[in-house]
Amino acid sequence: MNNKFIQIYENLLNEYGNQNWWPIHENTDPFEEITIGAILTQNTSWKNVEKSIQNLIENNLLSFEKLDKVDIEVLKKLIKPSGFYNQKAKTIKETIKTLKNIPRNKIDRETLLSIKGIGRETADCILLYGLNKPFFVVDAYTKRIFSRAGLINQNMKYDEIQKKFIENLPKDIQIYKEYHALIVEHGKRICLKRNPNCKECSISYICIKIF
Ligand code: SF4
Structure with a gap:
């Protein structure tokens, strides 16, 4: 060492x-909030992410179940403060589609890296802060x-x-x-x-x- x-x-x-870290709001699923936050924080400051998260909370959408169903154009508008919102909205949708049917203890780095828009840094944030993996x-x-x-x-x-x-x-x-x-x-x-x-x-x- x-x-x-x-x-x-x-x-x-x-x-x-x-x-x-990671800051979590009341009444949200920490894993789901961390996953969404990790995508939103790509190439932007946390201050901008907070605005997007706040928009999702105010619209009662900060959960995989709700975001899975919401129209992608609505999602883009709500996450606009964090930039690259077209791509990030697609990544959020794709991530939820991939992860919603996998038990949490089976989610691994390979699964996360197979999702378009999720690179190593985002995957490791989700694994470390969202799933307590080393x-x-x-x-x-x-x-x-x-x-x-x-x-x-x-x-x-x-x-x-x-x-x-x-x-x-x-x-x-x-x-x-x-x-x-x-x-x-x-x-x-x-x-x-x-x-x-x-x-x-x-x-x-x-x-x-x-x-
Ligand atoms: S501010 Fe950065 S470059 Fe300067 S001493 Fe500290 S670590 Fe080194």
Whole structure:
């Protein structure tokens, strides 16, 4: 194990505290809400996703059963705030069609990846946060922070990066959940794409690429 992965986790947890992902609304099925949220959050900020989720709640549609029946044009309109709504509406419909007849304990990565519009990051979000399975989620923030820190290579593929985390962390679903959320927080606040705020960065002592 490379304990820098653990050191970074501890530093970020110390700095930002527990993030308690994934935020769930009252009276919804967590798995269904997380699956829909994971699709809606592709290529957009969580703030925009919240608006779409709110629209679905106000229209009493935040469930697989209801979304399965709703007209796709109505769905597109309601999820418009999160962008790419034509494609996302199709992916939501397709996902529900695929998953509704599969027992939850039989849903695996291959099934999710067979759905058009669901890539590795979305599939792993659903598996980790929705189904409590040990899949570490890799996103653009992970690639940016950990390549700058010198712990991964910029050209590594998704599965290779994921393997690095899994090899260097205890196999603990709570840590996987919390760590991904903390990475997102650090990427949004400090390790920005342009002008990272290295002076304020709590992991600069590990980082090899201080700006
Ligand atoms: S020191 Fe700078 S580049 Fe390195 S992780 Fe922190 S903010 Fe990012």
